[in-house]
Each structure stands twice: as C-alpha cells, then as structure tokens.
Amino acid sequence: MGVEDKFPEVVTSRLTDLVGWARKNSLWPMPLGLSCCAIEMMATVGPRFDLSRFGAEVFRFSPRQSDVMIVAGTLTWKMASVARRIYDQMPDPKWVIAMGVCASSGGLYRNYAVVPGVDRILPVDVYTMGCPPRPDTLIRAVMELQKKIDELAIDGRRPREPVFVQ
Amino acid sequence: MADVPANPSSSSNPAAAAPAAPVAPPPDPLIAALTALGAEALPLTQDLLPVFRVERDAWPSVARALRRDPQLSFEMLIDVAGVDFPKRRPRFEVVYHLWSLTWNKVIRVKVGVPEEDPQVASVIDLWPTADWHEREAFDMVGVKFAGHPDLRRILMPDDYPWHPLRKDFPVEGIDNSISYVKAGGVLMTRELDVDRPAGQDRTPVDRSHGDPAGYSDGTPTLPEEGRS
Amino acid sequence: MSPESAPVLPPPAAGAASAASAASGAPRFAAAVANPKVMRHALTTNEKLFVGPFLKSLLYTFSRMFKKDITRRYPEQKMENKPSLHGVPVLVMKEDGAPRCVACGLCEFVCPPRAIDIQPGETDRPIEREPKSFVIDMLRCIECSYCEEVCPEEAIVMSTDYEVVGRRREDFVWDLKKLLKPIAQLKDRIAWVRRTYRRWDSNADASAPPEGGVYRDPRWAGKSKPVDHH
Ligand code: SF4
Ligand code: SF4
Numbered sequence: 001m002g003v004e005d006k007f008p009e010v011v012t013s014r015l016t017d018l019v020g021w022a023r024k025n026s027l028w029p030m031p032l033g034l035s036c037c038a039i040e041m042m043a044t045v046g047p048r049f050d051l052s053r054f055g056a057e058v059f060r061f062s063p064r065q066s067d068v069m070i071v072a073g074t075l076t077w078k079m080a081s082v083a084r085r086i087y088d089q090m091p092d093p094k095w096v097i098a099m100g101v102c103a104s105s106g107g108l109y110r111n112y113a114v115v116p117g118v119d120r121i122l123p124v125d126v127y128t129m130g131c132p133p134r135p136d137t138l139i140r141a142v143m144e145l146q147k148k149i150d151e152l153a154i155d156g157r158r159p160r161e162p163v164f165v166q
Numbered sequence: 167m168a169d170v171p172a173n174p175s176s177s178s179n180p181a182a183a184a185p186a187a188p189v190a191p192p193p194d195p196l197i198a199a200l201t202a203l204g205a206e207a208l209p210l211t212q213d214l215l216p217v218f219r220v221e222r223d224a225w226p227s228v229a230r231a232l233r234r235d236p237q238l239s240f241e242m243l244i245d246v247a248g249v250d251f252p253k254r255r256p257r258f259e260v261v262y263h264l265w266s267l268t269w270n271k272v273i274r275v276k277v278g279v280p281e282e283d284p285q286v287a288s289v290i291d292l293w294p295t296a297d298w299h300e301r302e303a304f305d306m307v308g309v310k311f312a313g314h315p316d317l318r319r320i321l322m323p324d325d326y327p328w329h330p331l332r333k334d335f336p337v338e339g340i341d342n343s344i345s346y347v348k349a350g351g352v353l354m355t356r357e358l359d360v361d362r363p364a365g366q367d368r369t370p371v372d373r374s375h376g377d378p379a380g381y382s383d384g385t386p387t388l389p390e391e392g393r394s
Numbered sequence: 395m396s397p398e399s400a401p402v403l404p405p406p407a408a409g410a411a412s413a414a415s416a417a418s419g420a421p422r423f424a425a426a427v428a429n430p431k432v433m434r435h436a437l438t439t440n441e442k443l444f445v446g447p448f449l450k451s452l453l454y455t456f457s458r459m460f461k462k463d464i465t466r467r468y469p470e471q472k473m474e475n476k477p478s479l480h481g482v483p484v485l486v487m488k489e490d491g492a493p494r495c496v497a498c499g500l501c502e503f504v505c506p507p508r509a510i511d512i513q514p515g516e517t518d519r520p521i522e523r524e525p526k527s528f529v530i531d532m533l534r535c536i537e538c539s540y541c542e543e544v545c546p547e548e549a550i551v552m553s554t555d556y557e558v559v560g561r562r563r564e565d566f567v568w569d570l571k572k573l574l575k576p577i578a579q580l581k582d583r584i585a586w587v588r589r590t591y592r593r594w595d596s597n598a599d600a601s602a603p604p605e606g607g608v609y610r611d612p613r614w615a616g617k618s619k620p621v622d623h624h
Contacts, residue, residue, distance in 0.1 A: 047464055048464055048465060049465070050465045053465075077322065077323050078321060078322060078323050080323075081323070101533055101534060101535065101536055104533045105534055105563070106534075107534060107536060108506055108507045108534075108536055110338060110507065111337050111338060112328075112330050112337065112338065113321075113330070117533075125561065126561060127533060127559065127563060128558075128559050129533060129535070130537065131536035131537055131538075133556075133557075135468075136468050136473060136556070136557050137556060137557045137558070137559065139468045139469070140468075140469075140557040140559050141559045144559050144561070
C-alpha cells in the first residue's frame with residue numbers, strides 16, 4: 001500500500017537514491033593530464049567515443065567545479081604536492097580515477113622521481129590498466145565509478161542502506 | 167685580443183687546401199684566440215666541434231671574453247650540463263655549449279669541478295638563459311654555481327637530499343622514509359617498492375572513502391588527513 | 395663590429411663548417427626576408443558583418459545531423475578484435491589444461507617494468523619444469539608484448555581483452571588460474587605471432603604447423619625428428 005498503488009503515474013524514491021542517481025549521471029571530471037594518457041583522455045571526450053553518453057563530458061579545469069579527478073599520466077614527486085593541493089580544493093563528495101599504469105602503480109618507472117601509484121597521496125577509487133589505456137577502458141572506469149557512487153549514501157562516504165522490500 | 171694574429175684566410179678556402187693532403191691543417195684562429203686566454207684545446211669531436219678545457223679559476227674571465235669580445239661574440243648559450251665521472255679527478259665537469267651567431271660557430275667548453283669544493287662561477291650575468299640550466303645541473307649533479315641569484319632545485323622536490331644523476335646514486339632511489347613532502351596538510355612518506363617482486367607492492371592504506379567493505383562510522387578508519 | 399677590425403674568425407659564408415649552408419649563396423628564408431609581413435586580403439563586407447560566416451558554421455553543424463554519426467557506443471559495440479591487438483598478456487592453456495610454459499624465466503627477465511614473477515617447480519611431464527606460481531601485476535604491465543616475443547614455447551601471448559579496471563590493487567595481481575586461457579581462443583594470435591616474429595626466418599612457413607600442434611621448425615625439416623615437448 002503506497003503512493004504508487006494509488007497513483008500509477010507517480011514514482012517514489014528515497015532521497016539518497018535520487019541524489020546518487022543524479023550524482024553518478026553528472027560527473028564533472030577534473031583532468032589532471034600529466035603525460036600521454038591525457039591524449040587518450042581527450043579522445044574519450046571526442047565524438048568517436050563520446051563520454052557525454054555517460055554524463056561525464058563537462059571537463060572542468062577548475063577543481064572547485066568538479067567532482068572526479070582523472071589522474072592521467074606519470075606523477076612525479078615534484079608534481080605530487082600540486083596534485084594533492086588540487087584534490088584538496090575539490091568540493092566533497094569527490095572521487096579519483098587513476099588512469100593508466102603510471103598513475104596506478106608507477107608502471108614502467110621504478111625510479112627515484114616517480115610516485116609509485118597516486119594512491120600514496122590520493123584515495124583512488126578506480127584503477128585502470130593500460131599504457132595508455134584505450135578510451136574504451138576509461139569509459140569502463142567511469143562506468144565502474146558510477147556503479148560505486150550508486151552504492152554510496154547521501155554523504156558520499158557510507159554505503160547506502162539496502163532498500164526495504166515488503 | 168689584439169696580440170692574437172688575425173688570420174682570416176687560413177681556413178676559408180677548403181677547396182684549395184684539399185689537394186695538399188699531407189700538409190697539416192692551418193691553425194684555427196679561434197683555437198689560437200682561446201688558447202691565448204688560457205683554455206686548453208682538446209681534440210675535435212666527431213662532428214668537428216672544437217672542444218676546450220678551461221681551469222675553474224680562469225672560467226669567469228674566459229666566459230666574459232667569449233661573450234663580450236666582438237671578435238669572438240658567442241651570443242648564445244645552448245646548454246649547460248653537469249657531468250659526473252666518478253673515477254676522474256676532478257670528478258665533475260660542467261659542459262657549456264656556445265653558439266656564435268655572428269660567426270656561425272659552435273664550441274664546447276668543459277670546466278672541471280673537484281668533488282671537495284663543487285663550485286663554479288655562474289654565467290647568468292653574461293647569458294641569462296643559464297638560470298634554469300644551472301639550476302638543473304645543481305639539482306642533478308650537485309655543482310653549485312657561485313653568483314646564481316636563485317639556486318633552487320628545479321626537477322626534484324625542494325627538500326630532496328640527494329643529487330640523483332651522480333653515478334653512485336641508485337636509480338631506484340634511496341629509501342627515504344625520513345624525507346617527506348608537506349602538501350595540503352598531508353605528510354607524504356616517500357617509500358619505494360622497487361625491490362619487491364611483482365605483485366607484492368606495498369598496498370597502501372585503504373583510504374578509499376565510501377568503500378562498503380570495512381567501513382564503520384565513528385571509527386578512526388576514516389583518515390582525517392584524507393579529507394579536506 | 396666595425397668592418398675595419400680584422401676578424402679573428404673567418405666570415406661565416408666562407409667558413410669550412412658552414413660551407414654546406416653557404417653553398418646556395420642565399421639566406422634560407424629568402425621569401426620571408428623579402429616579405430616580412432604576412433599577406434592578407436582585405437575583409438569583404440560579408441566578413442566584416444560576421445553574420446554570414448557565423449551562419450555558415452551553424453549550417454555546417456546542422457548538416458552533421460543528417461550524416462551518419464561516427465560514435466561507437468562502447469559497452470555494446472566493442473572494438474573489432476584484430477589478432478594484432480595488444481591486450482592483456484595471458485598464458486596458453488593446452489587442451490589437457492596444463493600450461494605450455496616451462497618456467498624458463500625469459501619473460502620475467504625481459505619485462506621492462508618487472509611485472510612478472512615466476513616460481514618454477516618440477517613436473518613429471520617430459521618438459522620437467524613448469525611454473526608453480528606465475529603472477530603478472532596488471533597494474534605494472536604496459537602491454538608491450540616483449541614477453542610474447544621472447545617466449546620460446548609460445549606460452550604467453552597477448553589476448554584481445556583490453557579493458558581491465560578495478561577498485562583495489564590486489565584485484566590486478568593475476569595468478570595462474572586467472573591467466574590461463576584455452577588455446578582454442580588464442581589461435582588467431584598464435585598464428586599472428588608466427589607470421590610476425592618469424593618473418594625474418596627465410597625458411598619459415600607461416601602457414602605450417604597447426605595451432606595446438608607441434609611446431610616443427612622448418613630449418614630442421616628432414617634432419618631430425620621433432621619432439622613433442624608438451
Ligand atoms: S606485455 Fe610487457 S609489461 Fe606486460 S608482462 Fe609482458 S613483458 Fe611485461
Ligand atoms: S618465456 Fe614463456 S616459457 Fe619462459 S617462463 Fe615466460 S611464459 Fe614460460
């Protein structure tokens with residue numbers, strides 16, 4: 001016995017579901033293009049792959065207007081503090097995609113200059129394999145992130161309570 | 167410079183000199199001029215670049231002459247590089263490439279720098295482009311440039327304690343958990359995984375917020391430094 | 395520099411080092427020297443009004459609506475799986491379920507990011523050695539295919555899977571169970587490997603040995619009896 005039974009044209013939802021649905025379908029990425037992965041990132045937004053089919057095409061070059069940071073490329077220790085500052089300026093809730101093996105684990109660069117994985121300094125939500133990953137892989141990462149956001153409660157941190165089924 | 171014998175036609179006619187093969191090549195006036203300044207001429211490189219070695223104490227005056235003398239006038243500094251030869255004495259070398267746009271000549275000048283006192287005069291007042299080049303040589307090899315107004319590291323973080331292009335520095339880096347970068351209020355330790363076999367990289371502390379597994383509200387698992 | 399002062403250096407045009415560039419006798423960018431200004435035609439009234447070109451560009455955008463769109467809708471339409479695609483490296487599993495790999499360690503040695511880790515073990519099969527554990531850290535692998543090129547047994551090949559994402563780093567450490575792929579799915583790639591890497595072998599017969607069968611090196615044809623190592 002609910003509203004939906006009386007008025008079949010009305011759909012009810014919880015606020016947390018609604019917010020999660022809105023959030024996951026309007027991701028605004030902050031491109032942190034550090035090397036060649038950035039080229040594939042640009043291709044992903046182009047017409048051939050068209051990231052806007054997932055609502056994530058509004059690349060913002062200001063961290064204050066974005067909620068997912070795509071770390072695309074080799075992060076050096078010199079750049080690390082900058083990346084962290086950019087991340088700190090993003091408003092909550094925020095997510096991080098480590099695109100490519102360099103961002104995910106340091107990849108080819110096992111040396112003194114490169115951060116072995118951006119998860120040393122940022123909380124990474126989705127890792128992506130490839131050197132560089134194809135645009136398809138980045139789209140897949142965005143889809144994975146959407147799935148993750150869908151599991152979160154309204155504060156963007158806790159898992160969502162299961163839906164009560166009668 | 168006036169006492170250097172001017173000999174403009176010595177090397178200007180290669181076609182005429184070619185048949186007389188056994189004759190030694192005419193003395194290069196540039197080499198003569200630089201030798202008079204106190205530089206030691208080394209054999210030409212493969213691509214026929216004249217190379218000179220200059221004593222560290224003589225380098226400021228030689229550099230001034232190279233830049234200011236209208237008959238040398240090397241207007242452009244192409245490159246400054248620090249080189250480490252661990253077995254040689256002096257251990258370090260600073261290599262300058264200079265280009266005279268007037269005479270269309272490129273030369274290479276090497277200045278030896280001993281390890282005990284790794285210092286050489288900066289040429290930033292003669293060639294302003296030397297600024298970043300000298301900072302890079304300082305960062306990578308550790309040669310200090312006296313007179314440089316802003317000798318900071320350029321490629322490595324400011325608090326990095328080593329000079330990584332020295333030959334005795336391991337390319338994997340030194341485990342430097344004592345060194346850290348303070349950024350955005352976060353202390354980032356700088357540990358490296360280089361010697362671990364594949365698949366055994368130290369998986370960092372799980373800082374992923376909102377990961378359903380292992381989350382419980384109110385416990386200190388939520389890292390306070392991870393949140394802004 | 396005054397013309398009277400005797401130059402120490404020869405004039406550039408006559409110098410031996412600059413003989414090649416001076417041979418033509420003219421500056422290299424003669425046209426640019428003659429016309430230092432970029433030539434532009436005067437704007438027409440249409441261009442000054444700006445409306446015409448503006449509408450033209452809008453018309454172009456509008457006309458794209460009636461053309462075939464080039465977007466590939468990824469999750470539904472995947473990339474055409476050519477055998478030459480560098481995807482994830484996988485291990486070849488023979489029909490009986492055993493890996494072809496003999497744990498020689500060449501791929502571990504050649505791998506630029508050192509993504510592979512092999513623990514060899516003994517086996518009763520005629521190859522005597524097999525990997526006890528074979529781990530590839532997919533977050534290190536750069537899909538360079540060096541391991542495939544170096545492998546003497548055609549035991550590790552690149553597959554056509556290329557979208558690997560995950561939420562935790564541990565998920566990317568693939569072990570033997572995850573790496574082994576039936577040989578039936580890798581026939582195209584193995585044929586491609588033979589065509590490509592044996593191209594310089596003058597006796598190689600690319601069309602020869604059947605996939606999954608014994609590779610008979612043509613150089614030894616008739617000279618010795620090939621042995622089925624597997
Ligand atoms: S493809 Fe290259 S990086 Fe990946 S496992 Fe093979 S050799 Fe290593
Ligand atoms: S090169 Fe081939 S046979 Fe040797 S260890 Fe690697 S996969 Fe196994």
